[in-house]
Amino acid sequence: MAVKDYIRNNKDKFLNELLDLLRIPSVSADPKFKDDVFAAAEFVRESLDKAGADTVEVCQxxxxxxxxxxxxxxxxxxxxxxxxxxxxxxxxxxxxxDSPPFEPVIKDAPNHEEGAIFARGSADDKGQFYMHVKAFEAMMAEGNLPCNVKFMIEGEEEVGSDNLEEFVINNKEKLSADVILISDTHMISMENPSITVGLRGMAYMEVEVIGANRDLHSGTYGGAVANPINILCQMISSMLDENNHVTIPGFYDKVQELTDEQRKRLNEAPFDLEEYKSKLNIDAVHGEKGYSTIERVGIRPTLDVNGIWGGYMGEGAKTVLPSKANAKISMRLVPDQDWHEISELFENYFKSIAPDSVKVSVKTHHGGSPAVVSDSSMGYKAAEAAMEETFGKRPIPTREGGSIPIVALFQKELGTDPILFGFGLDTDALHSPNEHYGVKNYFIGIETIAVFFEKFRALSQG
Incomplete structure (x- = not known):
């Protein structure tokens, strides 16, 4: 296969280009990286242009x-x-x-026999979307592009994709396609490839609990005036019961319950609980009573504190009652929960459980809808056949706990089920220090994407 030979002959080039992209600290959540985010957009534009795209534009x-x-x-x-x-x-x-996050290095890593690229964004999502750019380049270079192709690479996914919906709605004709590919998920393992068919949604909140009009001496006022940190911790604790069910009234009203047969099939995916605990260095798993670990992260909603702060956090001791305390709280949602509705339920409940001794405020940061995609579509069958060819094993359909807001948006506005064609592993430390992406994953991803184009054209033409 000429395309496969091109990929093999250009491995160093493909790898070095990705490392250059990873050196750009395109952190969308922090305004101090604004120029770097724009620089990353320009890098993508140049890459698509060099790869052979007829039209490339940076859409503001x-x-x-x-x-x-x-x-x-x-x-x-x-x-x-x-x-x-x-x-x-x-x-x-x-x-x-272990190494600077924007100075990528390749070194040994568990579950990656050919080493991994350690850098922020290596697996989420620079390493994964760039596979598509390189697969496109390889197909173009060998004169073997089986299908027309369009790219839409955004710069706000990590902060909720606030401006994506408007772009999609206003550009439906430009974005029209027969299939959509998204590589922003992971597989079970290199030995057990999988394709994601379900994603949880999310509602991301920030809360503030306010007590006195200033920090107070804990000796003079302690026991007489509310401590916002104590109150906040009590309020958060009350939002989960002894079975780890969320206590917000109405939270589960629209949760889509799976049948016993569906749950059985979901739990047939290869999973070693002891290995799972060992990788995380934990003695026991934790979650909603009555569900397996696979179910807890795939088909059940959650509520988690993502950050909490208040009072004195410097070196040494300072005996104060803080005037306020804050927390960031996210809820992962499942079909058919609506994140707008859940955000409102959260706000109403949080305010209702606050004692009169404090004031509270609640802010919705962003959210996204859950999604389930078909495993019988032509696109899925092409992806399944492509993975079976490159991995030598038929992929397993799985549900993943993460959220990708664009999936439900594509389904609603473009009427197309995206194929969640991810090649990372759940051990790649996404969103954590030492994020990494396997070198072998990167190249087998490029090869599999090129095979997908062939398979999809063949299926489309009967």
Whole structure:
């Protein structure tokens, strides 16, 4: 296969280009990285242009730009739309990284026999979306692009994709395609490839509990005036019961319950509980009573504190009652929960459980809808056949606990089920210090994507 030979002959080039992209600290959540986020968009534009796209443009939004590119070889052939994001999570805390997060290095890593690329964004999502750019380049270089292709690479996924919906709604014709590919998920393992068919949604909140009008001496006022940190901890604790059920009234009203047969099939995916605990260095798993670990992270909603702060946090001691305390709280949602509705339920409940001794405020940061995609579509069958060819094993359909807001948006506005074609592993430390992405994963991903184009064209033409 000429395309496969091209990939093999250009491994160093493909790898070095990804390392250059990873050196750009495109953190969308932190304004101090604004110029770097724009620089990453320009890098993507240049890469698509060099790879052979006919049209490439940086589309401005109210926030960070969306890079759009396309190559039409024959209007009668099927069209593949590729989605990805060039923004990354903050790298904090930097001191927990074994190497600087924006100075990528390749070194040994568990579950990666050919080493892994350690850098923020390596797996989420620069390493994964860039596979599509390189697969496109390889197909173009060998004169073997089986389908038309479009790219939409955004810069705000890690902060909720606030401006993406407007872009999609206003550009439906431009984005029209027969199938959508998204590589922003993971597989079970290299030995057990899988394709994600379900994602949880999310509602992300920030709360503040306010007591006195200033920090107070804990000796003079302690026991007489409310401590906002104590109150906040009590309120958060009350939002989960002894079975780890969320106590917000109405929270489970629209949760889509799976049948016993569906749950049985879900739990047939290879999973070693002892290995899972060992990798995380924990003695026991924790979660909603009555569900397996696979179910807890795939088909059940959650409520988790993502950050909490208040009072004195410097060196040494300072005996104060803080005037306020804050927390960031996220809820992972499942079909058919609506994140707007859940956000409102959370706000009403949080305010209702606050004692009169404090004031509270609640802010909704962002959210996204859960999604389930078909495992019988032509796109899924092409992805399944492509993975079976490159991995030598038929992939397993799985549900994943993460959230990708674009999936439900594509389903609603473009009427197309995206194929969640991820090649990372759940041990790749996404959103954590020492995030990494396997070198072998990167290259087998490029190869599999090229095979997908062949399989999809063949299926489309009967």
């Amino acid at each position: 939004t109210a926030g960070y730009p969306i890079v759009y590119g396309e190559k039409t070889i024959d209007p009668s052939l099927p069209t593949v739309l590729v989605y990805g994001h060039y923004d990354v999570q903050p790298a904090d805390p930097y001191e927990l990284w």
